Amino acid sequence: MLELYLDTVDVKQVKRFSSSLPIKGVTTNPSILANAGVGVNQILPELAKILGSQARFHVQVVSQSVDKIVEEARHLNALPFDIVVKIAATEIGLTAIKQIKQHKINVLATAIYSVQQGFCAALCGADYLAPYVNRIDAMGNSGVAVVADLQKLLTLNNLECKLLPASFKNTLQVMEVMKLGIGAITLPVDVTEQMIIHPAVKPAVDKFDKDWRSSFGEKLSYES
Numbered sequence: 001m002l003e004l005y006l007d008t009v010d011v012k013q014v015k016r017f018s019s020s021l022p023i024k025g026v027t028t029n030p031s032i033l034a035n036a037g038v039g040v041n042q043i044l045p046e047l048a049k050i051l052g053s054q055a056r057f058h059v060q061v062v063s064q065s066v067d068k069i070v071e072e073a074r075h076l077n078a079l080p081f082d083i084v085v086k087i088a089a090t091e092i093g094l095t096a097i098k099q100i101k102q103h104k105i106n107v108l109a110t111a112i113y114s115v116q117q118g119f120c121a122a123l124c125g126a127d128y129l130a131p132y133v134n135r136i137d138a139m140g141n142s143g144v145a146v147v148a149d150l151q152k153l154l155t156l157n158n159l160e161c162k163l164l165p166a167s168f169k170n171t172l173q174v175m176e177v178m179k180l181g182i183g184a185i186t187l188p189v190d191v192t193e194q195m196i197i198h199p200a201v202k203p204a205v206d207k208f209d210k211d212w213r214s215s216f217g218e219k220l221s222y223e224s
Contacts, residue, residue: 003184005058006192007166009036009043013189015050020196025056027130027166027186029086029110044081058108058128058164058186060086069096070103077105084128086110089121101125108164113139115149122154122161128184132167133177143167144176151180171195 003024006014009032017023026047033039040059048055061072069092073085085100087093089109097107101124108128109121113136118129129150133143147165154161162183168174171194178185187195216224 002178002182003056003162003164005056005164005184005186007032007186007188009033009038009047010189011043011046011050014047017189017192018051021192023051023055024184025051025058025082027058027086027164029060030062040076040079044079048081054082056082056084058084058086060088060110064092066092066096066099069093070099073100073105073107074103077103084108086130089117089126089129094120094124097121097124097126110166112150113146115146115153118146118150119153122150122157122159126161128162128164130164130166130186133165133173134167134169136167137173144173144180147177147182148180151182 004022005025005027006017006023007027008014009026009028014026044057047057059076061069063069063072069087076083076085084106086108087097088111093109097109100107106127107125108130109118109126110130112118112121112129112131118131121129131143131146131150133147136143136146147163151163164184164186165177165182166186168187168191171191174185174187174191174195
């Protein structure tokens with residue numbers, strides 16, 4: 001089953017969508033946390049209360065050297081939550097991923113803009129890959145095509161790594177990558193809302209209600 005994540009630490013929105021959608025967990029990055037003005041130790045307990053003990057959280061390191069990334073990853077892994085450590089898929093990041101996987105820590109390789117970059121991260125042992133779909137589109141390439149090629153390479157090489165595409169601006173991008181058989185996806189709040197709201201729905205529901213009340217008044221279905 002597809003793992004569905006919310007790309008936010010907005011407690012109100014996480015509570016909202018987790019009541020109607022099977023949310024696996026939350027993805028974060030340093031910018032999301034900084035903009036919200038909350039740290040990992042403050043927000044994860046709040047989110048865990050909403051999503052439950054099985055929730056998975058993707059948390060990105062902020063260290064810049066291999067040794068410090070590995071150390072930071074070990075500390076994140078020691079927290080009492082199901083945490084996947086996010087590491088940018090740079091040369092330093094790939095080196096760190098190889099070392100971190102020796103400690104059996106789950107890793108997401110993030111900031112992926114090309115097929116070769118993502119595939120190298122998978123070969124280094126990353127458990128998840130996060131290609132930035134809309135950002136790739138904004139650079140004049142096709143984010144969906146990058147996801148498609150990565151999925152094909154993972155399948156051809158029997159790699160258990162899951163694609164977790166990120167960076168979406170509309171539901172069309174979302175649906176195109178979901179058709180590719182990806183294992184996970186993370187959505188911002190506005191796109192999540194677009195997934196479940198359509199302007200034609202309310203008029204249809206209003207008509208159902210009007211027609212029913214014209215014949216049956218306040219009776220419920222089982223009372224008619």
